[in-house]
Amino acid sequence: MATIDQLRAELQAWQDALNAHDSGDFRTSLRLFAPIADTSKIILNVALIHDRLGERSEAIENLNRAIELDKYLAVGYFQRGGMHFHAGQFAEALEDFMQAATMMRANVEINYDILGLNYKLKLSEVLFNRGLTLARLGRADEAATVLRAIEAEGLSGKIARALKTPNECYPCSLPAGILYRPSATKMQLLNAAAQTSPASPVKPSLPSLHTEKSSTYLPSVSSRKYRKRKTSIASSYMSSPLSTTTITGGRVPKREELSRVIGVDMTVPHTDITSTPCAGVRVSHGQLAGLMAWRFIVQPDAAPGTSKHSSAHNPPPAVVVNFLLDTGSQKTFVPQDACAAIGLKLDPGTEVTLRIQGVRTRCVVADSDDAGRVGVSFMTAGSLSYYFDAGIVAPVLYDGSAERPSKVPRTIRPEDLPRRKPWILRLLSVFAFKS
Structure with a gap:
């Protein structure tokens, strides 16, 4: 240090x-x-x-x-x-x-x-x-x-x-002479610290320059080590300025964990919500609390030259998959089982182009027990952005180049979410397990 x-x-x-x-x-x-x-x-x-x-x-x-x-x-x-x-x-x-x-x-x-x-x-x-x-x-x-x-x-x-x-015409850009500058406060604090202990290599009161790899409002990976660690997996998640946690790190969330809080995974499509805009949910409890999740339809990428007529009579296989929004990752991860469900036998780590909610996205095949995660590649491919709609109390994905939609269909309805057991039943189940 x-x-x-x-x-x-x-x-x-x-x-x-x-x-x-x-x-x-x-x-x-x-x-x-x-x-x-x-x-x-x-x-x-x-x-x-x-x-x-x-x-x-x-x-x-x-x-x-x-x-x-x-x-x-x-x-x-x-x-x-x-x-x-x-x-x-x-x-x-x-x-x-x-x-x-x-x-x-x-x-x-x-x-x-x-x-x-x-x-x-x-x-x-x-x-x-x-x-x-x-x-x-x-x-x-x-x-x-x-x-x-x-x-x-x-x-x-x-x-x-x-x-x-x-x-x-020419594009807007930064004015000439604008540069990143260190804060005067930081230098003052360092000078004060040096005066109080001039010769001893004490732990600095401020992170070093090497921790400031993020120039945006989102914490950088290397700066996280200066934060107090918690015992819960939730300590691996960072919050965005919208007060919605979207960045995952550390241990990869599991499909079982996600299904436990938003419902069954890998189902046959029974919905017309096949594109954006669409609303998801913010996970309310458990180790994934605060993260944003959607159920998206996953399909193989249409083969070049496939006609609309033939695709209408023989629609591509599809499966509904639970996904977390993970803007901390450039890549998008689709569980191996989801690929198998649409006829693609691929090993974990393989890269494949799929249609996720209609967006043509380059994906990485994840282990079967890992949760699906849509990253920056998905957001960029669809020119997507998101916001939290206070009216329907849900996160919304939409085309970032267009106005925010007035009516948004839900990929996960609140009434379909798994119900939590009352606290007394959860407590009794713990004692029953121990006995």
Whole structure:
């Protein structure tokens, strides 16, 4: 673990690099950042400086590194999309802007100021960039749909120009000179700690820079070790800003655990709810309490060239599977038994493309006793976002590029949830087991 002096040295190097940048000495700034460039914050700074120097390939390369360290770095996708746009790489730019919107999770803005970056990333600007990129790709109708959906967000002038002369318009991006900066409070606390015990390598009162790999509002994996651990599996789950726990870590949840709280798994479809938007449930009790779950229809990916006529007479096999929303994972996991139920005999660890609630998703086959989990790959493939609907008291998945739906069908009805035994019966069952 880093000592107080080491933390102070890293913060001082960070500040020295910023001072060089602010004085216009970008090369010296890059040289000073290099020894401490192992967090998404610092690497994003390096990318922004390369961009100011006109070194776009180096800038994109560093943004790739920053995003590898922090999969939820919405501002990273946003800025990289702009760089791809200026390079004429419109397909790559569109993918980045879609990712940025997904990572914002239906928030209208993310204020990065509390994290040291003096910038508010607005969903309207992300969607403007997406619409402009669609226009540059020649997809005028899609561009118009996206852009007109945000006309009331104070961008009417830019939207009008983008619709009329898209080749003369450019995407929104971070202003020049905006960089991640360390908080003055952190340096003050470290200085105070050093004065109280100048020579002893005591446990720091603040995590080291190496724990700040997440530049977003979601905790990074490496920062979790500084949190107090609990004995329950629930300690492996982190909460999102919507007060809905979505990130799983540690021990993989089991199918039996999930079925116990939301109902039977692996059933034959008896519903017309085959797509989004759709509502799930927030698990109310047990070791998975707080997580969000849905029942989704899983089908094989349609073979290329299959006609609509033949598929109507011979619909593909399907099975209804319990899933947890796991935005802490890039991958989507489907239990081995679910694959077998639709005629696919695959070993755990195999990658396969499936249709989950109609969304074509690249999946990983999980062990048969592991719970199904939809991750970022599913959300991105369907351009999906989610919110918690207080009216129906349920989480809702929907197309993030569209308005929130007014009526949402439920994949799990409250009356179908397994009923908990009264506390006295649960207590008696424990004593009966022990006897």
